[in-house]
Amino acid sequence: xxxxxxxxxxKRCFNRACETYDLNxxxxxxxxxxxxxxxxxxxIHYDQALDVGCGTGMITKRLLEELYCNHLLGIDFSNxxxxxxQGRLVRYNADLIEFDFDQFLCQTHQKRYDLIFSNMSLxxxxxxxxxxxxxxxxxxxxxxxxxxIPLQGTFFELNSIYSDQLHAYHDAxxxxxxxxxxxxxxxxxxxxxxxxxxxxxxxxxxxxxxLSCVTNQALHGRSFLKNxxxxxxxxxxxxxxxxxxxxxxxxxxxxxxx
Numbered sequence: 001x002x003x004x005x006x007x008x009x010x011k012r013c014f015n016r017a018c019e020t021y022d023l024n025x026x027x028x029x030x031x032x033x034x035x036x037x038x039x040x041x042x043x044i045h046y047d048q049a050l051d052v053g054c055g056t057g058m059i060t061k062r063l064l065e066e067l068y069c070n071h072l073l074g075i076d077f078s079n080x081x082x083x084x085x086q087g088r089l090v091r092y093n094a095d096l097i098e099f100d101f102d103q104f105l106c107q108t109h110q111k112r113y114d115l116i117f118s119n120m121s122l123x124x125x126x127x128x129x130x131x132x133x134x135x136x137x138x139x140x141x142x143x144x145x146x147x148x149i150p151l152q153g154t155f156f157e158l159n160s161i162y163s164d165q166l167h168a169y170h171d172a173x174x175x176x177x178x179x180x181x182x183x184x185x186x187x188x189x190x191x192x193x194x195x196x197x198x199x200x201x202x203x204x205x206x207x208x209x210x211l212s213c214v215t216n217q218a219l220h221g222r223s224f225l226k227n228x229x230x231x232x233x234x235x236x237x238x239x240x241x242x243x244x245x246x247x248x249x250x251x252x253x254x255x256x257x258x
Contacts, residue, residue, distance in 0.1 A: 007100060010124055011077050014055075014207035018080035022056055024205040027189050027240045031148040032059035032119040035244055036066050038183055039117075039146050042246060044068055046115040050138070051075070052101045052147075053121025057085030063117060064092045073113075075099045078207070102126050105134035112140040118147040120242070128167060129175045136178055139249045145179065146246045151186060153241035159230055169243055179247035189240040196229055199236045 014021075036059075045068045054060045054074030064072060072094040076082050079098050086096055097104075102125055116135050125131040135145055152168045167175075169186050176184075193199035203209050229236050 007077065007124075007126075010207075013204075013209050014078035015080040017205055017207035018056075018078070018084060020205035021081065021207060022058060022084070024202060025055075025058070026191070027242070028055075028120045028206065029058065030189060031242050031244070033062065035117070035119060035146055035148050035246075036063055038244065038246055039067065039115075039144070042182055042248075043115075043144060046070070046144075048111075048113045048140070049073070049115040049117065050113040052116060052118035052135075053124070054085055054096065055081045055121075057088040057096070059119050060085065060094065061088055061092070064089070064094065067115075069093070069115065071095075073097070075101050075104050077101070081207075102131060105131065105138065108138070111138060112143070113138055114140050114143050116143070116145045116147075118149075120148055120150065122147055122149050123166060128172070132175050133178070136249065142248055144182075144246065144248045148242055148244050151241045151243045153188065153239065155238055155240075157229055157231060157237055157239060159227060169241075172243055172245070176245065176247055179249060181245070181247050183244065183246040186241065186243045189242060190237050191240075192235045192237050194234050194236075196236055199238055200228070202238065 047070045049063070049069040049072040051060050051063065051072060051074040054076050055078070057074065060072065060074050063069070070093065072092070074085060074089070074094060074096045076085070076096075077098060077100045082096050082098055089096065101121070116139060122128060122131060139145060149172065150166055151172065152166045154166055173181070173184055191202065193202065200209075
């Protein structure tokens with residue numbers, strides 16, 4: 001798997017998508033709401049919470065409204081998305097900071113959280129296994145870590161190397177060996193489009209066009225577009241293969257793994 005990430009390029013793409021993100025992040029909303037609904041089955045009261053990759057704060061707001069968090073810290077490295085989140089969360093007991101979450105987890109060794117939440121963000125980590133270990137160290141005793149993440153199989157319709165950048169479901173599960181796994185599920189979310197251009201624009205408008213398979217050439221080169229999908233005629237589909245994991249720090253048994 002290719003794990004090389006250009007964080008400057010990723011940040012630039014998200015900043016450029018700040019005005020279109022909220023109107024097009026349908027998969028992110030569906031995944032985030034699913035994760036929140038599942039969290040309610042285990043615990044709803046938290047003292048200190050951390051939202052890793054909070055973006056525009058849309059799912060963060062739902063988290064604060066549907067669970068009980070005395071205080072939440074949201075981190076994201078896109079300053080433009082955070083500006084939107086600041087306005088959205090002004091009435092809540094939440095602080096937001098601009099930070100690369102890999103660096104944040106390395107530099108804040110003493111802070112502990114009862115809930116660490118991340119929705120469709122950890123794929124941008126430089127090294128997912130190390131990131132998960134650092135999150136483990138930031139959990140309070142019996143703290144909960146809940147996250148969703150795109151997995152291999154996402155965008156399989158494309159003639160690209162995108163799947164090389166993502167982890168397989170079972171590989172992601174193996175990284176959780178230090179946790180008690182409360183929930184692990186995965187699903188495929190499929191969106192259809194009338195044209196190649198509209199399909200790729202849907203990726204660009206949520207900032208994910210920093211992926212090696214979705215370059216500016218792909219979005220603007222006509223000859224390149226013709227060969228971008230394996231399928232040669234509409235409708236064109238984009239599949240998001242999403243994994244959901246809820247785990248805690250204390251116990252060692254394995255529960256409810258589907």
